[in-house]
Amino acid sequence: MPWFGMDIGGTLCKLVYFEPKDIPKCEMTSEVETLKNIRRYLTKNSAYGKTGHRDTHLQMDNVIIRGITGTLHFIRFPTSEMKNFLALAKYKGMATLVTTVCATGGGAYKFEEDFKREVNMKLAKFDEFDSLLKGLQYIDKNNPTECYYWANPTDESKCAKVKYDFSRPYPFLIVNIGSGVSVLAVYSATNYKRISGTSIGGGTFLGLCCLLTGCNTFEEAIELAAEGDHTHVDKLVRDIYGGDYERFGLPGDLVASSFGQMNSRERRSKVSRQDLARATLVTITNNIGSIARMCAIQEKIERVVFIGNFLRVNPIAMKLLAYAMDYWSKGTMKALFLEHEGYFGAVGCLLQFHEDLKS
Numbered sequence: 265m266p267w268f269g270m271d272i273g274g275t276l277c278k279l280v281y282f283e284p285k286d287i288p289k290c291e292m293t294s295e296v297e298t299l300k301n302i303r304r305y306l307t308k309n310s311a312y313g314k315t316g317h318r319d320t321h322l323q324m325d326n327v328i329i330r331g332i333t334g335t336l337h338f339i340r341f342p343t344s345e346m347k348n349f350l351a352l353a354k355y356k357g358m359a360t361l362v363t364t365v366c367a368t369g370g371g372a373y374k375f376e377e378d379f380k381r382e383v384n385m386k387l388a389k390f391d392e393f394d395s396l397l398k399g400l401q402y403i404d405k406n407n408p409t410e411c412y413y414w415a416n417p418t419d420e421s422k423c424a425k426v427k428y429d430f431s432r433p434y435p436f437l438i439v440n441i442g443s444g445v446s447v448l449a450v451y452s453a454t455n456y457k458r459i460s461g462t463s464i465g466g467g468t469f470l471g472l473c474c475l476l477t478g479c480n481t482f483e484e485a486i487e488l489a490a491e492g493d494h495t496h497v498d499k500l501v502r503d504i505y506g507g508d509y510e511r512f513g514l515p516g517d518l519v520a521s522s523f524g525q526m527n528s529r530e531r532r533s534k535v536s537r538q539d540l541a542r543a544t545l546v547t548i549t550n551n552i553g554s555i556a557r558m559c560a561i562q563e564k565i566e567r568v569v570f571i572g573n574f575l576r577v578n579p580i581a582m583k584l585l586a587y588a589m590d591y592w593s594k595g596t597m598k599a600l601f602l603e604h605e606g607y608f609g610a611v612g613c614l615l616q617f618h619e620d621l622k623s
């Protein structure tokens with residue numbers, strides 16, 4: 265089963281399946297029926313059980329891996345559902361196939377024994393950042409509309425996604441916003457280092473939002489945030505200065521203290537779930553933007569690529585990051601985004617596996 269790449273993260277498991285256009289010769293064996301059934305199941309559905317989803321809008325047709333043309337399918341499910349995933353894989357006959365699956369992310373280590381025990385699968389493990397970088401470069405090369413930025417991020421009427429030519433990318437910063445956040449400085453296709461990170465990431469947003477609003481899913485949290493007003497929760501510069509703090513260029517509508525109004529019982533009684541969700545989103549996003557900017561200054565890098573599933577269905581965060589990077593760098597830094605935001609690790613480990621097979 266060399267056509268799967270899995271990135272088993274702290275929150276979501278990303279599964280990429282490469283469907284060859286022509287059935288490879290190696291499939292012309294007794295295993296063929298099982299493989300056919302698995303392929304049919306994956307490609308004919310877009311939902312698997314209660315929690316698995318195929319992101320059909322991200323599907324990539326006619327891509328080539330190790331000389332074979334095919335389609336890349338992008339599937340995700342919560343890592344907490346791994347037991348059910350393995351049970352389903354067993355039910356679909358995976359345990360009868362002598363097989364190796366390419367895997368990356370922390371779960372490739374954590375669940376290695378479970379894969380062996382439950383479905384007789386060996387994991388070919390790859391480092392998550394090597395995989396991320398490889399996948400990112402491959403997908404950007406194969407999808408002409410992969411990379412974009414937000415023009416006029418603060419003006420809803422003029423705000424728009426604009427395609428960005430990322431064919432000469434180096435050097436650039438990657439800010440991967442998953443459960444936690446990792447910052448990588450990338451100097452060439454193979455030369456990169458992890459320069460920073462923060463535990464205040466996508467997992468923090470979702471965890472705090474669930475605590476504060478009683479919501480249960482990321483989608484719900486984002487919907488609430490879209491309806492909320494963070495200025496009911498945060499203390500702004502103007503709440504402290506009565507206007508701008510001119511001497512040091514701090515505008516009145518800048519957040520001076522995230523959640524700074526919530527010490528007041530009266531204000532707490534007026535705040536809505538929507539306001540709390542929005543303030544949580546703004547707090548986490550601005551903090552990540554601030555760390556990204558400091559890393560970019562330290563490394564003397566101007567282009568910052570934000571990825572990770574925190575940005576899924578999350579234009580509010582993307583626009584905030586776009587605005588913050590531009591405003592605080594006085595236009596010298598650019599926030600870039602990628603369509604396949606959370607899937608690069610899964611694609612990259614699949615590619616690495618096939619490169620190793622070639623050599």
Ligand SMILES: Nc1ncnc2c1ncn2[C@@H]1O[C@H](COP(=O)(O)OP(=O)(O)O)[C@@H](O)[C@H]1O
Nearest residue numbers: 273274275276442443466467482572573574576
């Ligand atoms: N359907 C979802 N379920 C849970 N979290 C989601 C979902 N969609 C987006 N997210 C956000 O994405 C984050 C996980 O991002 P991801 O890049 O997959 O990281 P990880 O590899 O740590 O799982 C979550 O913490 C949450 O903020």
Ligand SMILES: CC(C)(COP(=O)(O)O)[C@@H](O)C(=O)NCCC(=O)O
Nearest residue numbers: 273274442443444445446461462463
């Ligand atoms: C440990 C991790 C690399 C795991 O990746 P993730 O599953 O969050 O995508 C990431 O959560 C991280 O970099 N956390 C921040 C650690 C720190 O630098 O404080």
